[in-house]
Amino acid sequence: MAKRGSLLEGSSGHDPLFFFLRRIRLDWLLDHFPPRLVRSVYVFVNGFITIGLLALLALVSRNPFVFPSLGPTAYLLFFAPLGKSSSPRNTICGHAISLICGYAAFVVTGAGAQPFGAHPSIFWPRILAAALSLSVTGAFMVLLDVSHPPAGATTLIVSLGIISKPRELVIIEVAVLLLVIQALVINRTAGLPYPIWSVKAPDKE
Numbered sequence: 001m002a003k004r005g006s007l008l009e010g011s012s013g014h015d016p017l018f019f020f021l022r023r024i025r026l027d028w029l030l031d032h033f034p035p036r037l038v039r040s041v042y043v044f045v046n047g048f049i050t051i052g053l054l055a056l057l058a059l060v061s062r063n064p065f066v067f068p069s070l071g072p073t074a075y076l077l078f079f080a081p082l083g084k085s086s087s088p089r090n091t092i093c094g095h096a097i098s099l100i101c102g103y104a105a106f107v108v109t110g111a112g113a114q115p116f117g118a119h120p121s122i123f124w125p126r127i128l129a130a131a132l133s134l135s136v137t138g139a140f141m142v143l144l145d146v147s148h149p150p151a152g153a154t155t156l157i158v159s160l161g162i163i164s165k166p167r168e169l170v171i172i173e174v175a176v177l178l179l180v181i182q183a184l185v186i187n188r189t190a191g192l193p194y195p196i197w198s199v200k201a202p203d204k205e
Contacts, residue, residue, distance in 0.1 A: 020190035046078050050182050054175055064168050065175040069095075069153035073176065076150065077183035081194050085148050088180045089198040094148025095176045098137045099169045102158030105133035116161040126160060133159035 020042070021027040029038050051066065051074060058065035073095070076086040084090060106112055111129035137155040141147050154172070157163050163172065187194035 020186075023189065023191045043079070046186065047074065050074055050078070050179065050186075053182070054178060057178075063171045064163055065171060065178070067154070067157060067163060067172060067175070069150045069157065070175060070179060072150035072153065073148070074179060074183075076148075077179065078186065081183065081187045081192055082199070084199045086183075087195050087197070087199045088184070089195075090146045090148045091180055092173075092176060093144070093146040094141055094151035095154050096173055097140045097144070097146065098133075098151035098155035099158060099173060101137040101140065102133045102155035103164065103166070103169060105129040105136065105155075105159040106161060106164050108132075111159065112161055112164060116164075129159040130156055 018027065018030070021029060021038075051070070054065045054070070057063075073091060076083065077091065080086050085094075106129050109125045109129040109132065111123075111126040113125065114123055133155040134152055137152060141151065158169065163169070184194055184196070
């Protein structure tokens with residue numbers, strides 16, 4: 001029981017690993033193995049399945065269903081699922097804002113005049129596009145109250161021209177939606193009250 005207590009320490013009783021193991025009747029593992037080892041296996045299996053499915057979809061469809069900022073988004077959705085930044089609303093809207101701002105900065109600054117990685121020296125339009133996209137994305141996320149930190153990486157991927165075709169941007173947003181659906185299924189299976197859309201505001205006393 002001590003090990004189980006240490007696993008839940010600092011999680012307000014909502015540790016997804018504990019709930020998942022209890023739901024599938026494997027919580028006895030916490031009495032026989034170090035919690036860190038059990039969590040390590042949980043992270044491995046969860047990450048492999050969720051990103052692996054999207055990678056397989058990317059391979060079959062030859063579309064960018066896997067991109068760098070999907071990693072930190074997955075981390076938030078599965079290991080801090082009840083946080084506001086992990087909610088479907090913040091995740092989906094945060095990435096949507098970053099895609100729009102990133103593409104707008106990419107077009108307005110002329111960053112697309114040179115293919116990514118082709119310019120031999122400092123290419124100022126691309127530097128301006130990166131700064132503009134990140135600052136505007138952050139401003140809009142604060143203004144609309146949809147903070148999702150990994151979206152900051154998404155807007156840079158677009159504004160720098162790494163992924164910049166409109167069709168690919170739609171695919172990126174679809175990938176985010178698919179990841180959210182996976183998070184909803186896995187977290188609900190684990191017994192966590194993962195929200196359908198947004199986190200409910202705490203009741204005022």
